[in-house]
Amino acid sequence: MHILITGGIGLIGSALVKRWQNQYKLTILSRNPQSVITRFGTAISAVSSIKDVDFNDITAVVNLAGEPIVGKRWSEQQKQKLCNSRWLCTKALVDAINNASKPPQVLISGSAIGFYGAQQAQLISEDYSHVHDDFPHQLCKHWEEVAQDAASPQTRVCLLRTGIVLAKDGGALKKMLPPFQLGLGGKIGNGQQYMSWIHIDDMVQIIEFLLLHPTLQGVFNATAPTPVTNTQFSQALAKVLHRPALLPIPAFILNLLLGEMATLLLDGQRVIPANLIKAGYQFHFTELEPALTNLLSRRSAL
Secondary structure, three states, rough: EEEEEEOOOOOHHHHHHHHHOOOOEEEOOOOHHHHHHHHHOOOEEEEOOHHOOOOHHHEEEEEOOOOOOOOOOOOHHHHHHHHHHHHHHHHHHHHHHHHOOOOOEEEEEEEEEEHHHOEEEOOOOOOOOOOOOOOOHHHHHHHHHHHHHHOOOEEEEEEEOOOOEEEOOOOHHHHHHHHHHOOOOEEEOOOOOOEEEEEHHHHHHHHHHHHHOOOOOOEEOOOOOOOOHHHHHHHHHHHHHHHOOOOOEEEHHHHHHHHHHHHHHEEEOOEEOOOHHHHHOOOOOHHHHHHHHHHHHOOOOO
């Protein structure tokens, strides 16, 4: 099996490569191939252009590329950068798949639970249609539409609406740890917004599950079955770290600091992985506290 991965040095991509590097032939598409070789060694092929890939020789494509959505204020310029980094790469992949005489059997393409927009406590499965038409929804909606154009009798498309990926060495948890370790953590805003999380091990194994089950296609919420409120998350993290969680961050401060991007922290989605459960995927981490304990007690993820 020959797998092409975009976003291979990101949080999910790196964990995926570590899991697969001794099982499958891997090619990673990266703007900086040397960084791929430095991280994973010369056994992994790295290319800087889709034109360097023979899609007739690719079994599967895992598309995880995209500018990090958190980190910079959402100016109009930054929004366009976020969109282009997802839409243009995915469009190039889809065109290459459609132009191949023997196309890949599957495209597993990233998306996010931001597709549903800012929500309240409503329980959301993949068929939920009352989306909130904000920027995250618009970003994910077009991203999915572009990816879906690769679907054909030869190529199935799986869309991953990913939640908050918890890993020790990166992502949201790494950013949260310093204040909580100092006993300075607490809820964000009123703390009632839901956080739909997933352990990095489950995230990687969900992708593998979709890869290895040829009847699966369509949309899959990549989240644990038990979303929690921000207050519950803060209390669980503080408990695992044996620290208090007494210092809330007022909403107005985040709005001043982050502008529109604050919606990612102040609004949430209560998402469940209905399609994965129906397909028979068995989660390794369904409850938050054991997931955090596992991550913070081991030296490195995977």
